Amino acid sequence: MYNAPLAFPADFDGWRDAARRALTLKVSPEEMSFTIGEEAPSLFAEPLPDTMPADAPQPSVPKAFPDLARKLICHADPDRFVFAYRLLWRLQGEKRLLEIASDRDVVRATEMEKAVRRDSHKMKAFVRFREIEDAELGRHSVAWFEPFHHTVELTAPFFARRFAGMVWTILTPERTAHWNGEELAFLPGATRDMAPSDDDMEALWLTYYASIFNPARLKVKAMTAEMPKKYWANMPETALVKPLIAGAEAAHRRMLETQPTLPSLRDERLKERRAMSLPRMEKGQGSGAGDDKAPGTIGEAREQAAHCRACPLWEPATQTVFGKGPEDAPVIFVGEQPGDQEDIAGEPFVGPAGKVFDQALAAAGIDRSQAYVTNAVKHFKFEPRGKRRIHAKPNTGEITVCRWWLDQERRLIAPKLIVALGATAAQAVLGKTVTIKATRSMLIDLDAATKLIVTVHPSYLLRLPDEAARERETKAFRADMALVLETVPELAVGSN
Numbered sequence: 001m002y003n004a005p006l007a008f009p010a011d012f013d014g015w016r017d018a019a020r021r022a023l024t025l026k027v028s029p030e031e032m033s034f035t036i037g038e039e040a041p042s043l044f045a046e047p048l049p050d051t052m053p054a055d056a057p058q059p060s061v062p063k064a065f066p067d068l069a070r071k072l073i074c075h076a077d078p079d080r081f082v083f084a085y086r087l088l089w090r091l092q093g094e095k096r097l098l099e100i101a102s103d104r105d106v107v108r109a110t111e112m113e114k115a116v117r118r119d120s121h122k123m124k125a126f127v128r129f130r131e132i133e134d135a136e137l138g139r140h141s142v143a144w145f146e147p148f149h150h151t152v153e154l155t156a157p158f159f160a161r162r163f164a165g166m167v168w169t170i171l172t173p174e175r176t177a178h179w180n181g182e183e184l185a186f187l188p189g190a191t192r193d194m195a196p197s198d199d200d201m202e203a204l205w206l207t208y209y210a211s212i213f214n215p216a217r218l219k220v221k222a223m224t225a226e227m228p229k230k231y232w233a234n235m236p237e238t239a240l241v242k243p244l245i246a247g248a249e250a251a252h253r254r255m256l257e258t259q260p261t262l263p264s265l266r267d268e269r270l271k272e273r274r275a276m277s278l279p280r281m282e283k284g285q286g287s288g289a290g291d292d293k294a295p296g297t298i299g300e301a302r303e304q305a306a307h308c309r310a311c312p313l314w315e316p317a318t319q320t321v322f323g324k325g326p327e328d329a330p331v332i333f334v335g336e337q338p339g340d341q342e343d344i345a346g347e348p349f350v351g352p353a354g355k356v357f358d359q360a361l362a363a364a365g366i367d368r369s370q371a372y373v374t375n376a377v378k379h380f381k382f383e384p385r386g387k388r389r390i391h392a393k394p395n396t397g398e399i400t401v402c403r404w405w406l407d408q409e410r411r412l413i414a415p416k417l418i419v420a421l422g423a424t425a426a427q428a429v430l431g432k433t434v435t436i437k438a439t440r441s442m443l444i445d446l447d448a449a450t451k452l453i454v455t456v457h458p459s460y461l462l463r464l465p466d467e468a469a470r471e472r473e474t475k476a477f478r479a480d481m482a483l484v485l486e487t488v489p490e491l492a493v494g495s496n
Contacts, residue, residue, distance in 0.1 A: 002048040003033045003041035006081070008186075009174060010150035011036070012073045016066075019085050021048055024056035029089050034081035061091050062098055071116040072109060074150045083108070119149040124158055126231045129168060130196045141168040144195035144234055152177050153186060160184045171195050202236055210240055214386075215248035294408065298327050301408045305378055311401045313379035313394070318343045323374025323409050330488045332415045333357075334406065335375045336424040336457055340389050343380035348373050349458075356458035357421075360474075364481035367493045372413055376428030377402045394424060396433075403428050415450060417488050419480075422457030441480055443487065451487065455480040 002025075004018030015034065022032055027048070035041050065088070072084040087105060091097055100106055129141035141163070147155075156170065156177035163179070170177045171190035178185045223241075232238035295301035302322040308314055321338035324347055333349075341351035349357050361368050377398055382389040394402075406428055410418070420426040426434050429452060436456055444452040456477055464470040485491055 001031050001033065001042060001045040002027050003035055003045035004048045005039075005041075006034055006036050009036055010074045010153050012070045012153075015073055015081055015084065016069070018048055019088055020059060021050070021052050022085065023059050023088065023092070024052045025049065029082055029086040032082055032085055059088065059092065060095075061088065062095070064098060065091065068098070068109060068113055071113045071154070074116045074120075074154050075112045076149045077112065080112070116149050116151060116154070119147055120151045120155045122228075122231060123147055123151055123155045126227070126235055127159070127170060128235055129163075129166075130198060130202065132196050139167070141166050142195055143168070143170045144190075144192055145170055145172050146231075146234065147172060148230075150174065156184060156186070198236070206237060206240060210244065213240075213244050213251075215244075215251040218245065218248045220245060295412070298323070298409065298412050301405065301412065305405055308378065308405070310404075311379075311398050313377065313381050313398060316382070317379040319346050320378050321346055321348055321375065321380070322378060322405075323372055324348060325372030325374075326370065327372075327413060329370060329372035329413055330416045330490055331371045331419060331484065332409065332413060332417075333371055333373045333419045333421060334425040334429060335373070335421045337375050337377035337391075337394055338380045339391060339459075340380065340382070343389075348375055352462055353457065353459040356461055356474075360458070360478045360481045363478045364485050365493050366481060366485050366491045367495070370491050370495075372409070372415065374406065374409055376406060376425045378405055396427075399424060399428050403431070410450075417484065418446065418450060418452050419484055420452060420454045422460070425457070426452075426454045441483060443483075453480065453484060453487070 002022065004014075004022070006014040006018075018034070025048075032048075033042060033045055041047075069084045069088070072080055072087075077083070083105075087097070087109060090105065097103065098106060098109075101110075123145060127143045127145050129143045132140050132142055134140040152170070152172055152175040156179075159168065159170065159177070160179050165181070166179070167181050168179050171194055173191070174189040176187040176190050178187060227238075232241075295304055302320075305322050306320045308320060314320070317338075321342050323332075325332075335348060335353075338348060339351045339353065342348055342354070348354075358368060377394045379402075380389070381392045381394050381398065383392045384390075418429055420429050423434065423436055426436070426439065429446070434454070436454060439454040441453070441455065444454070446452050456473065458477070461470060461474050461477060464473060489495070
């Protein structure tokens with residue numbers, strides 16, 4: 001039985017040196033033990049020899065093992081040193097051991113590594129510095145933290161990079177990390193009373209924390225999952241959590257009552273005039289590349305539209321959301337514009353309105369994959385309100401400018417039927433303003449080969465506050481989808 005002493009609980013360098021010596025001496029994991037600091041070894045353990053044979057081969061390990069071993073050594077498991085050595089021992093004969101996800105040792109190592117990474121992440125998130133005046137160091141930031149695992153050495157370099165211009169110290173029961181602005185040093189552990197209890201800026205921090213609390217997005221379970229209560233004692237803002245939760249409902253009501261008003265009609269008209277002053281998008285001007293060649297395929301049109309700069313909507317949007325579906329689709333469904341989720345995903349009708357749309361198609365027996373789905377306007381127009389992006393209706397100028405892309409989709413696909421979902425879509429297809437009431441559920445001839453059906457946009461159903469009205473309008477919308485299938489039977493599920 002051999003024993004190797006280590007300097008501190010996460011002494012990876014000491015473990016690595018001892019493990020190399022033990023491996024060259026062919027000491028099995030069962031014959032190996034490790035002690036920390038002043039711990040006494042077993043009565044039957046003799047010191048591991050300090051020297052190795054001159055011709056001793058270097059251990060061979062996969063590239064991923066050193067980082068894995070470093071994290072295993074940081075775990076709180078008292079058997080971690082021997083366990084890490086056992087993995088090293090096995091790797092000498094089982095080169096692909098770490099690739100066997102079902103191996104018990106690999107499963108254990110993966111779980112231990114995950115726990116250490118999580119603990120290190122929590123330390124980065126929950127350390128709170130307080131400023132003090134030190135006679136030698138001057139202005140000095142000090143924090144007290146209690147990690148579950150031995151993660152101080154692993155995590156302290158993050159703070160050295162993040163707060164390189166500060167002089168700071170992180171005190172923990174086991175180890176102390178100190179950064180003097182140039183060098184990172186580790187010292188023995190400390191006690192809670194060695195850390196300051198508050199500082200001059202704490203009241204300001206608490207005011208800021210309370211001000212960013214959003215009662216409309218309160219999720220207590222999710223919060224405690226990400227910020228476990230065991231960390232709360234060292235975070236000054238957690239004293240506000242209970243009163244903020246208790247007052248969330250009243251705060252939410254106040255927020256709704258005082259939310260910002262919609263833009264004025266004058267502002268909307270100015271925006272519309274500005275959009276109308278832009279050159280009309282004829283031929284390929286929408287690509288923004290000066291190329292007046294009309295696209296030959298939907299793929300080419302999609303690529304050109306990704307560079308469209310013909311109206312201001314491209315700038316705040318995440319991306320162009322072009323149509324999606326077969327190039328020989330018998331039907332084109334046209335919506336108003338992408339929503340928040342569509343803007344992020346880059347696909348039309350994938351948000352809440354898209355779910356209502358899918359349900360109506362399913363109820364009518366329509367296979368969405370056989371249809372082409374697009375929007376009259378290809379960029380998401382919105383008004384920012386706090387962290388939310390609120391849908392804003394596109395104006396006539398924006399609809400007119402973007403109509404060129406819709407015309408290309410119609411030309412390239414040549415559908416039998418176009419379904420305009422909402423007044424904006426109908427305006428884009430017809431080139432003039434129409435009302436839903438006057439045109440709904442009618443078969444309108446666009447040309448000799450194409451007909452038009454106008455109906456409501458699915459988002460209209462989501463906005464209805466009255467349950468009876470919502471049920472009535474949903475039934476009418478599904479009846480319109482049934483008319484679509486009656487007009488184009490090849491859309492039926494299973495027809496292809």
